[in-house]
Amino acid sequence: MYLQKRVLHLFSGTRSLENQIDEFLDKVSEAGMVFGRAIRVYLNNGASEEFEGFLGQAAIIERRGDELRRSIETELYARTLIPDLRADVMALLEGMDHLINIYEGDLFRISIQSPDIPQEFHAGYLDLTETVVSCVDSVVLAARAFFRDIDSVRDHGSKTIFLETEADKIGTKLQRAIFSSSLPLERKMHLRYFVERIDELANSAEDVADALQIYTIKRRI
């Protein structure tokens, strides 16, 4: 009876933690969707009420993400789960949480600094945003695969690395266009700052993908 109870407890606790990890990864994807729409709204209408609404959503997602990460980490340690891979899983969650933070931080900066982005650069910013969001989405898929299907981690990881390179190309092209325009230097530097901030998402996603490849080798039997 006692043994049965222990075994049931082991598996029910595991299921709840699995759900938390899934929800946490959902939050990363959700933050990407909110970010993409917020940038589009900002480019069209500036720091409007709608944009602020998206910023509020991003902040809620970030808070929930933090809560989930802390709860998962506590559970992993308190119940000494996956002792051999715990450190890797924690690092993975921290890396993914960092992505949510960048999403939220970028929107905050835009809200505070209200960069004046000329129409001619809108397409470049939109393209860059879409690419980095796709890049983060593929690292989310790689992270999900790490938990369930390690054979697919490599596929999603390769896609992440490809999209990061694409984001770099778009960012470089956009910065060249900004600096070859007739805008004053301070505006050029302001616009470049946001290009770099958005591109940072792809760089961080790539870091997580690289680490995931190593964790996957360790996970292999």
Added chain:
Amino acid sequence: MDLTVLFFLTSGLLLGWSLGANDAANIFGTAVGTRMVRFATAALVCSVFVVLGAVVSGAGAAHTLGALGSINALAGSFMAALSAAGTVYVMTKWGLPVSTSQAIVGAIIGWNLFSGSVTDSQTLLKIVATWVACPVLAALIAVPLLKVTAFALRLAKLHLLKLDAYTRLALILAGAFGAYSLGANNIANVMGVFVDVSPFKGFSVAGFFRLSSVQQLFLIGAIAIAVGVFTYSKRVMVTVGAGILPMSPVAAWVVVIAHSIVLFLFASQGLEHMLASAGLPTIPLVPVSSSQAVVGAVVGLGLMRGGGDVDWKLVGNIAGGWVTTPLISGVVCFIALFFLQNVFGQKVYREVHYSLSAPVLTELAAQGAEVTALASIKEREFRSAQEFKKAVEQTGYSGPPGEQALRDLAQLSHMYIDPEKFSSLDRKWLSSGQISAVERLEGREFAHPWQLARALAANSSEWSRKDNSTVNKYYNARLERKLEYVYRKFAGYSDRR
């Protein structure tokens, strides 16, 4: 029970304790060291299953050790177990991989040499062959098992956390199986040398099942192992766990299962009986080293990954241990027996005399032997098996029925079927048919045990041996134990002498 008897058993208990302290780490080391399983859980599961394995299935491997040499005095058994325990302790201190099985075999050979008994070379060869086979077999089991497990897990696509939960459960179950196999296989090392001198009497537990004297002996040996697990194995487990840390928990599970299967194969009477019944070749039941089974499995997995991780020095040390461990243990046992006998005045062996008496020669002739060559040593009494063997060799005789069977025929042990002893016969163990067969021999005397066995078989079919096949091995072994009991019971001469 006599206190000296208890004292003499302590060396076996010490050996059991060290086995529990060291070998439990082979089963649960990785699981506890990597914190997949808590020490308290591991120790409890390990202790319960070691006891079960020893009491339920321990007899098979013990029988083989008995065939190597039957130590027939309690003080001799004490010293054999103590020499083995000392050798294991010192070699562990020196950091050499040591096996309790090899130490006890060396000690038995040491006793054989000291007491002038003959070491059965066939049995010795069988035992040594299994030492080599044990790690090789563990490797051969571990590699495909890991491949199949990895393939199945890849198909199942379990969540990492679910896999973790299943692995914990699997490690506990594998540990239970490992502990059962360890108890079944290695109890022979701990208590095997006391089997022939067991001070216990069989009794029935609430009428449900009978706990024989050997099972009681194994029970206290297994309890000593369990005490070793609880008191000292934690440290060893953590060390082993740290040593094999680069292995994933699933690979660790594979190693434990491979180790347990090997130990089980070399201990299971049921499997041996099943194989023999199906006409298949059987696996000899021999106590093997659990540490070497684990190392074999780990090396197997290392070779599967290309062999770069394999510590060949350790492999060499193990192979060296096959020679050095029994050698050291044998020499220590021989010297210690000398001191125990000559300084402490203890009887470390009971002399067994041999003689080719007229009935023996008649029996040999009936078996088709050409006995004229043996005429020169007819009726001479030899004080040890070695002496007898040498004398037979000098006659140039090499005919049937073989060296061991010839010794069995010539063995002297005077018995008088004293009616006063009938009331003290164990009537729960012996059947009524067997008892009445004994009683019908009232007043008769026998010089050789086989004569009494034959007289009993003539009186009742319940005393008849079955054909010498593996299927009948345990029936015959049980009958042999009952005969030994009758021999001991009626040993001696009639008062009329």
